[in-house]
Amino acid sequence: MTTTLYGVAQGLSQLLLGTLARVLPSALAGVDSPGAVEALAVIIVGVIILATSMVNAIVLIWWERKLLGRFMDRRGAMHVGFAGLLQNFADGLKLFRKQPLTPAEADRLGYYLAPAAYLATSLMILGFLPISTGFIPGVAPLSLLMALAIFSFAPFFIFVGAWSANNKYSLIGGMRTAAQLVAYEIPLLFAVVSVVLLTGSFDLNTIVMDQAKDGWFALPLVLGLIVFTVAMLAEVERIPFDLPEAEAELVEGWNTEYGGMLFAMTMLTDYLRGLVASYLIVLLFLGWWPLPAGPLTAPLVSFPLAGILWFQVKVYVVFAVFVWIRASLPRVRTDQLLQIGWKRMIPLSLLNVVWAAALVVWGWPHLRWPSV
Amino acid sequence: MATDVKGIELAGKAKGTPTGPPVKRTPPAPEPSGVVSLVAYPMATAARQFVRSLWRPSTILYPYERLEDPTFRNEVKVASGAPIGVGQIWDNYRGVHALNIRTCISCNLCMFSCPDTCIEMVNTDLGGGKTKKCPEIDYGKCSFCGFCSDACPEGCLTMTASYTITTHTRSEMIYSPERMFAVYKSKLPMNPIRLARPENEDRILLDEDLCIGCNACARDCPTKCITMMDIPKPTAKPGEKLPRRIWKEPTVNDEDCVRCGTCISVCPKECLYWGGGK
Numbered sequence: 001m002t003t004t005l006y007g008v009a010q011g012l013s014q015l016l017l018g019t020l021a022r023v024l025p026s027a028l029a030g031v032d033s034p035g036a037v038e039a040l041a042v043i044i045v046g047v048i049i050l051a052t053s054m055v056n057a058i059v060l061i062w063w064e065r066k067l068l069g070r071f072m073d074r075r076g077a078m079h080v081g082f083a084g085l086l087q088n089f090a091d092g093l094k095l096f097r098k099q100p101l102t103p104a105e106a107d108r109l110g111y112y113l114a115p116a117a118y119l120a121t122s123l124m125i126l127g128f129l130p131i132s133t134g135f136i137p138g139v140a141p142l143s144l145l146m147a148l149a150i151f152s153f154a155p156f157f158i159f160v161g162a163w164s165a166n167n168k169y170s171l172i173g174g175m176r177t178a179a180q181l182v183a184y185e186i187p188l189l190f191a192v193v194s195v196v197l198l199t200g201s202f203d204l205n206t207i208v209m210d211q212a213k214d215g216w217f218a219l220p221l222v223l224g225l226i227v228f229t230v231a232m233l234a235e236v237e238r239i240p241f242d243l244p245e246a247e248a249e250l251v252e253g254w255n256t257e258y259g260g261m262l263f264a265m266t267m268l269t270d271y272l273r274g275l276v277a278s279y280l281i282v283l284l285f286l287g288w289w290p291l292p293a294g295p296l297t298a299p300l301v302s303f304p305l306a307g308i309l310w311f312q313v314k315v316y317v318v319f320a321v322f323v324w325i326r327a328s329l330p331r332v333r334t335d336q337l338l339q340i341g342w343k344r345m346i347p348l349s350l351l352n353v354v355w356a357a358a359l360v361v362w363g364w365p366h367l368r369w370p371s372v
Numbered sequence: 373m374a375t376d377v378k379g380i381e382l383a384g385k386a387k388g389t390p391t392g393p394p395v396k397r398t399p400p401a402p403e404p405s406g407v408v409s410l411v412a413y414p415m416a417t418a419a420r421q422f423v424r425s426l427w428r429p430s431t432i433l434y435p436y437e438r439l440e441d442p443t444f445r446n447e448v449k450v451a452s453g454a455p456i457g458v459g460q461i462w463d464n465y466r467g468v469h470a471l472n473i474r475t476c477i478s479c480n481l482c483m484f485s486c487p488d489t490c491i492e493m494v495n496t497d498l499g500g501g502k503t504k505k506c507p508e509i510d511y512g513k514c515s516f517c518g519f520c521s522d523a524c525p526e527g528c529l530t531m532t533a534s535y536t537i538t539t540h541t542r543s544e545m546i547y548s549p550e551r552m553f554a555v556y557k558s559k560l561p562m563n564p565i566r567l568a569r570p571e572n573e574d575r576i577l578l579d580e581d582l583c584i585g586c587n588a589c590a591r592d593c594p595t596k597c598i599t600m601m602d603i604p605k606p607t608a609k610p611g612e613k614l615p616r617r618i619w620k621e622p623t624v625n626d627e628d629c630v631r632c633g634t635c636i637s638v639c640p641k642e643c644l645y646w647g648g649g650k
């Protein structure tokens with residue numbers, strides 16, 4: 001039986017509260033009640049997920065900067081830390097020290113709430129993604145649906161933030177976010193449907209375990225992978241689908257009016273969503289953490305963190321493809337995005353669903369011709 | 373034929389105006405379309421660039437690496453094709469100035485020619501109680517145009533290949549003559565000195581009627597090329613009043629004159645002027 005993240009947290013909280021109950025005077029002896037242990041365990045899980053994903057997102061920014069540098073024949077951040085690894089932490093520290101400024105005409109509630117909700121919902125998804133055998137926050141039979149549902153909250157908060165900032169560029173950016181939603185949401189879900197058809201489950205754990213048995217879904221569902229990746233690019237608003245940000249036309253897009261730590265939060269959330277997008281691609285199509293079995297990897301498999309590391313390697317490779325796309329392609333217009341979404345992606349994803357259904361009819365994963 | 377107010381023909385306005393053959397326009401190139409030219413080709417180009425710069429991007433990691441490092445000796449070549457040697461950049465690089473305070477004649481030409489007014493003539497201790505005015509340069513203002521070193525008639529103000537002038541304070545950016553003398557003595561690669569002067573330059577001319585023989589020009593001439601020559605004192609006719617003056621007149625040794633204009637600016641009667649050139 002492998003230990004899960006939640007199990008570790010529960011043990012930790014048991015230990016903490018138990019010690020506390022023993023040390024404290026008898027009046028507070030009840031602190032190690034099962035309910036309190038449970039509550040602290042949940043908080044610990046949250047903190048662990050928060051810390052790891054934040055650090056991961058920041059390192060992802062470094063990864064993007066370095067890759068983008070090479071794509072542009074330069075080096076990217078070089079100075080702070082090894083090969084500029086700490087540059088983003090320094091940047092974050094700098095933004096942290098900035099004076100927060102609110103536009104005079106802004107609707108303060110929406111203005112402050114939007115980045116917080118944007119960040120919080122993006123973090124919430126990570127509560128459903130199994131990252132490794134030992135890093136499963138919890139078991140949810142509908143985790144895939146849940147993750148996708150929370151993932152598509154963000155445009156709403158972007159729109160609220162953009163509207164409350166009371167700046168025309170922000171508003172245009174926010175409007176674009178809403179318009180963009182129509183273009184990618186349908187092919188995205190169709191691509192997911194094909195995976196669900198093959199596994200017969202909405203549980204990410206099952207999806208991954210099936211892939212460990214039957215091989216990556218990227219092979220039979222290569223069309224689905226492409227559609228899903230393109231839709232994810234639009235979902236996380238990365239170039240070439242970064243219409244809501246569009247620095248060249250809209251100053252800084254929907255977050256024009258955000259400065260200091262609020263800007264850092266939106267920026268970090270952008271990358272957090274990039275991270276989640278890469279996670280989802282790896283989970284759904286690229287076979288999650290299990291290492292390829294073989295004599296070479298045998299010692300690695302026994303290494304406790306091997307699963308997490310292997311998973312992260314895949315995630316970083318997927319993100320490198322995002323960066324590659326960013327370095328190569330120009331931003332599309334809104335009408336072009338809708339054309340890509342409706343005229344190309346939806347037919348392709350439908351084709352993919354039909355193909356997946358055909359695979360199931362032919363008895364995936366042990367294909368045979370249907371007996372007539 | 374219809375014309376507008378300026379008499380320019382208004383094409384096609386009047387009936388029956390011959391319009392000439394129709395202008396041939398090249399049809400606009402068709403917009404690239406398709407996955408190959410819109411996605412695959414740019415991505416392949418980017419990938420090629422990525423692979424090319426994986427080992428070494430074009431950028432030089434400046435504070436850690438410099439162009440003059442031996443690594444780049446074979447990579448960077450001057451216009452003549454010769455590779456740059458160690459510790460050397462282009463010999464016509466316009467960097468920090470080098471000043472030979474021994475040969476400076478305090479002619480002010482560098483100060484006058486500076487477009488950014490960053491040169492000030494300051495008293496410089498030459499040792500032995502002797503001082504002279506030498507240029508002091510504020511690199512906070514200098515645009516490294518090189519006009520000053522071009523103007524220097526003695527070739528004592530030149531520019532070197534030293535480009536590291538970053539400082540923490542603004543006052544450190546002001547280089548005193550002594551500091552530039554130290555740069556001179558450090559034997560950095562220097563710009564070639566151009567002393568060639570244009571042919572038939574204007575020279576200093578004298579309006580003899582105005583001169584009062586005050587000796588100011590000869591006193592201040594940095595090259596001491598002005599000599600005060602005696603001129604005969606005319607005998608006054610009865611009733612005529614001779615002007616109050618010293619009966620001497622400046623003569624300029626044209627070979628030695630560096631055209632600094634000091635004499636013109638110190639003359640109290642404005643009797644010296646430029647002229648005689650082509």
Ligand code: SF4
Pocket residue numbers: 475476477478479480481482483506507523524525526527528529
């Ligand atoms: S131009 Fe040359 S000689 Fe004249 S003052 Fe300047 S440095 Fe000295």
Ligand code: SF4
Pocket residue numbers: 482485486487488489490491509513514515516517518519520521
């Ligand atoms: S190089 Fe600098 S000091 Fe010399 S003339 Fe130009 S601006 Fe003035």
Ligand code: SF4
Pocket residue numbers: 576589592593594595596597598624628629630631632633634635636
């Ligand atoms: S311009 Fe006048 S002061 Fe200057 S060197 Fe010539 S004669 Fe002397």
